[in-house]
Amino acid sequence: xxxxxxxxxxxxxxxxxxxxxxxxxxxxxxxxxxxxxxxxxxxxxxxxxxxxxxxxxxxxxxxxxxxxxxxxxxxxxxxxxxxxxxxxxxxxxxxxxxxxxxxxxxxxxxxxxxxxxxxxxxxxxxxxxxxxxxxxxxxxxxxxxxxxxxxxxxxxxxxxxxxxxxxxxxxxxxxxxxxxxxxxxxxxxxxxxxxxxxxxxxxxxxxxxxxxxxxxxxxxxxxxxxxxxxxxxxxxxxxxxxxxxxxxxxxxxxxxxxxxxxxxxxxxxxxxxxxxxxxxxxxxxxxxxxxxxxxxxxxxxxxxxxxxxxxxxxxxxxxxxxxxxxxxxxxxxxxxxxxxxxxxxxxxxxxxxxxxxxxxxxxxxxxxxxxxxxxxxxxxxxxxxxxxxxxxxxxxxxxxxxxxxxxxxxxxxxxxxxxxxxxxxxxxxxxxxxxxxxxxxxxxxxxxxxxxxxxxxxxxxxxxxxxxxxxxxxxxxxxxxxxxxxxxxxxxxxxxxxxxxxxxxxxxxxxxxxxxxxxxxxxxxxxxxxxxxxxxxxxxxxxxxxxxxxxxxxxxxxxxxxxxxxxxxxxxxxxxxxxxxxxxxxxxxxxxxxxxxxxxxxxxxxxxxxxxxxxxxxxxxxxxxxxxxxxxx
Numbered sequence: 001x002x003x004x005x006x007x008x009x010x011x012x013x014x015x016x017x018x019x020x021x022x023x024x025x026x027x028x029x030x031x032x033x034x035x036x037x038x039x040x041x042x043x044x045x046x047x048x049x050x051x052x053x054x055x056x057x058x059x060x061x062x063x064x065x066x067x068x069x070x071x072x073x074x075x076x077x078x079x080x081x082x083x084x085x086x087x088x089x090x091x092x093x094x095x096x097x098x099x100x101x102x103x104x105x106x107x108x109x110x111x112x113x114x115x116x117x118x119x120x121x122x123x124x125x126x127x128x129x130x131x132x133x134x135x136x137x138x139x140x141x142x143x144x145x146x147x148x149x150x151x152x153x154x155x156x157x158x159x160x161x162x163x164x165x166x167x168x169x170x171x172x173x174x175x176x177x178x179x180x181x182x183x184x185x186x187x188x189x190x191x192x193x194x195x196x197x198x199x200x201x202x203x204x205x206x207x208x209x210x211x212x213x214x215x216x217x218x219x220x221x222x223x224x225x226x227x228x229x230x231x232x233x234x235x236x237x238x239x240x241x242x243x244x245x246x247x248x249x250x251x252x253x254x255x256x257x258x259x260x261x262x263x264x265x266x267x268x269x270x271x272x273x274x275x276x277x278x279x280x281x282x283x284x285x286x287x288x289x290x291x292x293x294x295x296x297x298x299x300x301x302x303x304x305x306x307x308x309x310x311x312x313x314x315x316x317x318x319x320x321x322x323x324x325x326x327x328x329x330x331x332x333x334x335x336x337x338x339x340x341x342x343x344x345x346x347x348x349x350x351x352x353x354x355x356x357x358x359x360x361x362x363x364x365x366x367x368x369x370x371x372x373x374x375x376x377x378x379x380x381x382x383x384x385x386x387x388x389x390x391x392x393x394x395x396x397x398x399x400x401x402x403x404x405x406x407x408x409x410x411x412x413x414x415x416x417x418x419x420x421x422x423x424x425x426x427x428x429x430x431x432x433x434x435x436x437x438x439x440x441x442x443x444x445x446x447x448x449x450x451x452x453x454x455x456x457x458x459x460x461x462x463x464x465x466x467x468x469x470x471x472x473x474x475x476x477x478x479x480x481x482x483x484x485x486x487x488x489x490x491x492x493x494x495x496x497x498x499x500x501x502x503x504x505x506x507x508x509x510x511x512x513x514x515x516x517x518x519x520x521x522x523x524x525x526x527x528x529x530x531x532x533x534x535x536x537x538x539x540x541x542x543x544x545x546x547x548x549x550x551x552x553x554x555x556x557x558x559x560x561x562x563x564x565x566x567x568x569x570x571x572x573x574x575x576x577x578x579x580x581x582x583x584x585x586x587x588x589x590x591x592x593x594x595x596x597x598x599x600x601x602x603x604x605x606x607x608x609x610x611x612x613x614x615x616x617x618x619x620x621x622x623x624x625x626x627x628x629x630x631x632x633x
Contacts, residue, residue, distance in 0.1 A: 022109040023098070028053040028069050031106070040113040042085035057083040061093060068095040068107035077114070090114040157251040158241075161209055162186060165248070174255055177227035187251075190225050212238035212249055224253070233260045339462045361445055367433045372442050374430055375420060397424040407436055416443050461495070486628050487527055489518040489561055493550050496532050507545040514552045519628040520559055526602045527625075530610075533595045534563045534621050541567030541619065554627065558608070561623045570614040578612075 014021055020037030024030055033048045041048070053065035058081045064074045076093040091111050098106040155171035157164050167182045175182065175190055182190075187209075191201040201223075212218045218238040223231050237252045364372060395418035402414060405427070422430070431439055497510065520527070538548055542565050549564040570578060577583045581597045603610045608625040 020109075020111045020113070022048075022111075024053060024065065024069075024107045024109065026069070026104055026106055028065060028107075037111070040089065040091075040111070041082050042087060043082070047084050051083070055083065057081050057086070064093060064095050065107060065109065068097055068109075069104070071097045071099075071104055073097060155253040157182075157249075157253070159187070159249050159251060161213060161249075171253070174232075174253065175224070175226050181227060192223055192225055192231055195223055208236075208238060209249065212240055213247060215240055221256070222253075232257045336462070336466060339459050339466075343459065364438075364442065364445075368435075368438055368442050371430050371432075371434045371439070372445065374426075375417070375422065375443060392418075394418045394423065398422065398427065400424075401427050405431060407431075407439065413440050413443050483523065484521055485524060486519050487522055487524050489520065489527075489531075489552055489559065490514045492524070492528050492531055493535075496528065496535050508539070508542070509547045511547065511549045512551075514550070515554055515559070517554050517627060518552045518559060520606070520625045521628045522606045522625070527606070530599045530602050530623065531561075531563075533599050534623075537595065538563055538565035538567070538619070541565050543567075555624070557627055558624045559627050561625070562620055563623075564618065564620040566617055567619060569616040569619050570612075575612075575614065 014032070015034050017034055018036055020040045021032075021034045022030055022037050023032040030048055030051050030053075033045060038045060038048065053062050053069075056062045056065075060076065060078075061080060064076055067074055074095045076091075076095075078090070080089050080091045080093075081087075082089065090113075092114055094110040096108045096110070097104055098108055150168055153170060155174045156168045157171065158166040163184050163186050164182050167179060171182060172179055187205050188202045191205065193201060195201055195204055208218045208220060217240075218236075220236055222234050222236045224234045225231055233256050235254045235256045239250045241248050241250050361369075361372070395414050398417050399411070399414035401424045407413065417427075434442060493512070493514075535548070535550075542548070547566045549562070551562040551564070553560050553562075574583075579596050579600050600610050603623055603625070606625055608623060610621065610623050612619065612621045614620075
């Protein structure tokens with residue numbers, strides 16, 4: 001045979017060997033793999049050829065191949081995780097170095113797949129173990145079954161189609177007799193003539209026995225008799241069993257007398273409960289009818305609220321529409337009070353002898369009318385702000401000046417002139433050439449008639465303020481419509497004070513100390529709303545009799561506006577609640593409890609904060625707002 005033929009023979013032996021064969025070169029790379037090895041590994045030759053022994057998933061085999069590359073032969077038998085198909089096999093490996101002229105040219109890996117053989121051996125071993133275990137179990141079960149039969153808590157019979165053949169001790173106890181009384185007896189012997197449903201016990205027992213012998217297990221309730229013929233309720237289970245080729249029945253009897261009593265009691269309780277449910281259902285129907293009617297009314301109200309709620313600001317919604325309505329009433333109340341007060345002043349004028357005022361004016365001389373015109377003009381001017389302390393000082397100076405000029409009735413005349421804004425330096429021109437006895441009449445007449453214009457101006461300003469409050473509340477709800485501007489806090493304070501002109505002139509001393517830097521950037525109507533609320537609260541705290549201090553100062557980049565009154569103070573126990581919505585200390589109908597809550601929200605929306613300190617005799621609210629040049633709203 002030629003060398004080529006020899007090579008072909010070796011190749012054929014390599015390829016057709018039932019044993020897996022692989023050849024690695026001296027670098028540890030797979031260069032040949034026969035068909036058996038590919039089948040064992042569940043891989044194709046394309047994926048195997050070229051793999052390095054270092055790429056193998058199983059590190060144990062990699063280490064053996066590494067030793068082979070060092071000229072060391074080795075064996076291995078055990079589990080192997082394949083690299084390509086990732087399956088676990090039971091294998092036997094043999095690693096042989098390949099030498100040529102004493103030099104290592106590669107290694108051969110010979111392996112057998114022992115998985116099926118080992119599984120077969122395992123199954124045979126398990127089968128033998130199972131057989132031995134079954135035999136042992138049978139012996140053990142025989143003891144267990146005998147123990148179970150004798151110690152069972154239920155009566156157990158063994159019977160054929162007619163009589164009892166065996167029974168356990170529990171049977172004797174349950175039926176009140178001996179074993180000899182039971183074995184050989186029929187089930188009918190331990191049953192009344194008829195069952196509770198009216199069926200004869202003999203016929204019904206026969207039906208059940210035949211069905212069970214036919215392979216249909218039976219479980220049913222039965223009325224049994226003891227030896228003394230007293231009855232008890234039982235649950236019977238019949239099963240067909242085969243012993244030594246003979247078909248028999250196993251009967252298990254449970255005494256269910258207590259369960260029957262419980263069932264009867266439950267049935268009675270259920271009937272009582274059903275009656276209660278019926279009564280309750282009628283009550284619920286009546287309640288449900290009422291709730292439906294109420295729900296219908298609420299649905300109508302809810303629909304109305306939803307139509308308004310859709311317009312509320314997205315970033316800050318009021319929880320209840322009623323808060324907005326109550327807030328409008330609260331915030332408009334202040335200017336309305338000024339309107340009512342001024343209207344009363346006008347009405348009081350016309351309730352007096354106004355015809356006499358006109359007649360007195362008609363009888364005045366030209367000189368008296370000139371003096372009247374100057375007084376009337378002064379009295380008709382709407383004052384920029386009201387300062388009660390200044391008016392009292394002015395009244396005293398006028399009284400002293402008139403006294404020096406020789407006039408009588410000084411108190412009445414000086415009070416009217418001071419109220420009209422007349423200064424002591426204006427007196428010489430006013431009294432020039434006017435008879436002394438006529439001057440009080442001229443002053444009284446001009447004061448009364450100019451009061452109409454003064455009150456009218458207050459009503460106009462209050463109406464404008466009411467309109468601004470409504471617009472401010474609207475802006476509070478619709479934030480995207482807010483217009484920012486530079487606001488002088490001093491001007492806003494003067495406007496608010498003017499609205500209270502008639503309320504303050506007899507009992508409130510106002511002290512004002514404003515910083516030259518009193519400008520902030522914000523929404524004018526909203527900030528006016530803050531000052532109106534705080535000042536109105538201060539006035540109510542002192543009952544329009546006391547001292548009100550208005551002050552502004554700068555702290556860093558902030559303007560701090562302080563409003564202080566000398567009232568009784570806020571009780572300590574409620575100080576942590578005064579900014580809560582709907583919390584108020586006023587009488588019912590006088591306040592909604594939203595004023596300070598709205599003020600706090602407005603100030604915070606202007607990047608500021610509001611705080612207060614209170615003790616008996618002094619309460620101060622401080623509002624911090626960024627100055628105009630640093631405010632970044």
